[in-house]
Amino acid sequence: MSARALLLALGIAMACPAMGQSPRVEPSAPAVPAVPAPVLPGGQPLAAPAPQTQDAAPPSVPLAPATPDLVVDLSLARVSITSAFQGASLLLFGMYDPPGEIVVVVQGPPARETVLRKERVAGLWLNVGRQRFDDVPAYYAIAASQPLQRLLARGAGGEILSLEDRLATVKPLGDRNPASLAQYRAGLVEVKRRDGLYPAAIGQVSIQANRLFRADLPFPSSLPEGVYEVRTYLLREGRIVAAIQRPLPVGKVGFNAQIEQWADRHGAWYGLAAIVMALAAGWLGGAIVRRL
Amino acid sequence: MEIYLPIAELSINVFLLLGLGAAAGLLSGMFGVGGGFLATPLLIFAGIPPAVAVASQVNQVVANSVSSLQVQWRRGNVDFRMGLVLLLGGMIGSSGGVWLFTWLKRIGQIDFVIATLYVVLLSTIGVMMLAESLRTWAVRRRNPEAPRGKLHTHYLVHRLPLKLRFYKSKLYISALLPVGLGFAIGILSAILGVGGGFILVPAMIYLLGMPTAVVIGTSNFQILFVAANVTFLHAATNGTVDIVLALLLIVGGVVGAPIGARIAARLPGVLLRGLMAAIILAVATELLVQLLRTPVSPFSLGVREVLP
Numbered sequence: 001m002s003a004r005a006l007l008l009a010l011g012i013a014m015a016c017p018a019m020g021q022s023p024r025v026e027p028s029a030p031a032v033p034a035v036p037a038p039v040l041p042g043g044q045p046l047a048a049p050a051p052q053t054q055d056a057a058p059p060s061v062p063l064a065p066a067t068p069d070l071v072v073d074l075s076l077a078r079v080s081i082t083s084a085f086q087g088a089s090l091l092l093f094g095m096y097d098p099p100g101e102i103v104v105v106v107q108g109p110p111a112r113e114t115v116l117r118k119e120r121v122a123g124l125w126l127n128v129g130r131q132r133f134d135d136v137p138a139y140y141a142i143a144a145s146q147p148l149q150r151l152l153a154r155g156a157g158g159e160i161l162s163l164e165d166r167l168a169t170v171k172p173l174g175d176r177n178p179a180s181l182a183q184y185r186a187g188l189v190e191v192k193r194r195d196g197l198y199p200a201a202i203g204q205v206s207i208q209a210n211r212l213f214r215a216d217l218p219f220p221s222s223l224p225e226g227v228y229e230v231r232t233y234l235l236r237e238g239r240i241v242a243a244i245q246r247p248l249p250v251g252k253v254g255f256n257a258q259i260e261q262w263a264d265r266h267g268a269w270y271g272l273a274a275i276v277m278a279l280a281a282g283w284l285g286g287a288i289v290r291r292l
Numbered sequence: 293m294e295i296y297l298p299i300a301e302l303s304i305n306v307f308l309l310l311g312l313g314a315a316a317g318l319l320s321g322m323f324g325v326g327g328g329f330l331a332t333p334l335l336i337f338a339g340i341p342p343a344v345a346v347a348s349q350v351n352q353v354v355a356n357s358v359s360s361l362q363v364q365w366r367r368g369n370v371d372f373r374m375g376l377v378l379l380l381g382g383m384i385g386s387s388g389g390v391w392l393f394t395w396l397k398r399i400g401q402i403d404f405v406i407a408t409l410y411v412v413l414l415s416t417i418g419v420m421m422l423a424e425s426l427r428t429w430a431v432r433r434r435n436p437e438a439p440r441g442k443l444h445t446h447y448l449v450h451r452l453p454l455k456l457r458f459y460k461s462k463l464y465i466s467a468l469l470p471v472g473l474g475f476a477i478g479i480l481s482a483i484l485g486v487g488g489g490f491i492l493v494p495a496m497i498y499l500l501g502m503p504t505a506v507v508i509g510t511s512n513f514q515i516l517f518v519a520a521n522v523t524f525l526h527a528a529t530n531g532t533v534d535i536v537l538a539l540l541l542i543v544g545g546v547v548g549a550p551i552g553a554r555i556a557a558r559l560p561g562v563l564l565r566g567l568m569a570a571i572i573l574a575v576a577t578e579l580l581v582q583l584l585r586t587p588v589s590p591f592s593l594g595v596r597e598v599l600p
Contacts, residue, residue: 083295083296083536084294084295084296085296085303086294086296086303087303109598111596111597111598112596112597112598112599113593113594113596113597114400114593114594114595114597115591115592115593115594116400116591116593116594117590117591118591118592119590123584124408124583124584125583125584125585125587126401126404127400127401127403127404127592130400130594134599138596184591187590187591188591188593190589190591191589191592192593194589221302221303222301222302224596226598252298255298256296256298257298259298259299259535259536260299263299263531263533263535264531267527267529267531268524268527268528270531270533270535271523271524271525271526271527271528271533272524273535274351274527274533274538275351275520275523275524277351277535277538278351278352278354278355278358278520278523278538278542279354279355279358281355281539281542281543281546282354282356282357282358282359282542282546283358283359283362285355285542285543285545285546285549286358286359286360286362286363286546287362288546289359289546289549289550290363
């Protein structure tokens with residue numbers, strides 16, 4: 001019960017600044033409320049067997065009882081890509097029953113990526129090699145309350161993967177010798193890292209009062225869309241004792257979403273509209289300028 | 293002030309795009325060409341994906357050519373017959389060009405092809421224009437009253453079959469040549485995101501032997517429809533036309549064009565052509581340097597495919 005009271009206090013404390021700096025919250029956000037409700041669904045434990053039914057239930061009546069050891073929420077229910085989007089920083093916060101350490105893993109939706117390699121041919125740099133990988137996460141970041149090596153060295157539950165371990169599982173297409181494949185895999189990490197999608201440094205989970213924790217999750221402006229996964233683990237003596245998974249939808253909203261949807265689904269009409277827009281703008285512009 | 297472009301999927305400075313549009317408009321006002329050959333490489337330098345840069349820039353060309361055509365039309369400077377013959381080739385060429393673009397993009401060579409084509413085209417034209425304007429300048433200095441050369445010195449054009457009479461251009465030449473010219477410009481338009489005026493205009497003067505007065509209007513007529521076709525096909529097949537990006541370029545262009553026209557009215561033609569040649573050569577050199585310089589990283593990513 002004391003855990004619940006503390007959580008309420010935390011929720012109120014976090015809600016105010018989060019509300020102030022979050023003009024991007026959509027009113028029609030999904031079932032998970034943008035601001036922590038007094039009684040949190042807190043996502044569902046990974047082990048919970050019926051995650052689908054949760055959407056139907058009102059948020060205040062979670063079907064599975066929340067894990068008492070670990071409660072987590074995000075400052076925003078989704079990352080909204082608006083015309084002013086320049087990247088986003090989300091606050092993940094929660095509470096746990098000590099003792100323990102917290103690890104947060106954020107993973108973007110998997111997709112097929114093609115890595116191209118340039119080589120100098122007759123003095124010019126051109127793409128000579130390509131390697132496709134399946135199941136490449138769009139984004140991958142880890143935050144931990146202690147250096148990750150130390151946490152994992154004690155034989156952590158195999159579920160928490162460092163970026164290197166995670167990428168070791170991507171599936172290369174076609175045949176290629178292991179040495180060359182390793183080069184392409186390194187190239188993939190290099191490009192993603194340059195775009196800010198695979199942050200090189202492990203983020204910091206800061207712990208307060210031995211019970212509360214918070215972590216900032218940075219997202220760059222060139223963020224692929226999709227449903228991201230935010231997993232929070234509670235470790236004791238190197239073993240996972242509790243885990244919570246929360247989906248984090250990332251997508252364009254408003255004008256941007258409409259334009260993209262239109263271009264995507266009705267390319268021909270979009271093309272015609274682009275031509276009409278250009279004709280009107282060119283004609284008008286020309287006419288106005290000649291009057292001046 | 294940054295703006296997120298919905299199709300290019302990145303955030304970029306608004307004033308950079310407006311400035312780029314204005315620079316292209318300035319060129320079009322000064323020299324009567326679209327300025328796309330300058331804007332497309334600069335958009336790519338700024339980090340816009342080449343496929344989006346090309347398709348959106350071609351959308352800007354539609355706006356640019358309609359506003360030039362407005363004037364030429366009123367002055368009666370459009371040879372419709374020649375325009376339609378050029379357009380026949382242009383439509384076929386641009387449709388094929390979009391298909392070629394899609395294929396090159398799929399095999400991961402589109403960036404290289406765009407850069408190489410630009411280097412070859414721009415350096416050839418730049419050198420030719422520079423040589424021509426230097427020669428004219430030298431001749432004028434020696435003999436300001438030098439007689440003009442013959443207007444028609446073409447033999448191939450007159451021997452090919454399918455001859456057509458072009459009254460407005462005072463020509464009786466084979467239709468094959470303008471069709472072929474339109475076809476080639478159409479391909480370039482689709483791959484490079486340009487109207488192609490910077491090639492079309494000299495080709496119409498020197499290759500077809502058209503009178504200079506109707507060249508600009510007729511080329512604008514052909515460019516308008518070819519650019520519209522390219523915009524439509526890129527939108528329908530690749531979904532790479534970014535309306536927000538195009539609109540910013542158009543607005544910049546509308547502001548830049550009259551300034552360019554005013555500058556052009558004050559400068560002598562020879563100097564103007566020399567200046568244009570210098571700009572073309574500068575862009576070509578920068579592109580060539582990019583192809584030759586060792587890249588920061590040999591790796592890049594192709595299109596990300598979300599599998600169902």
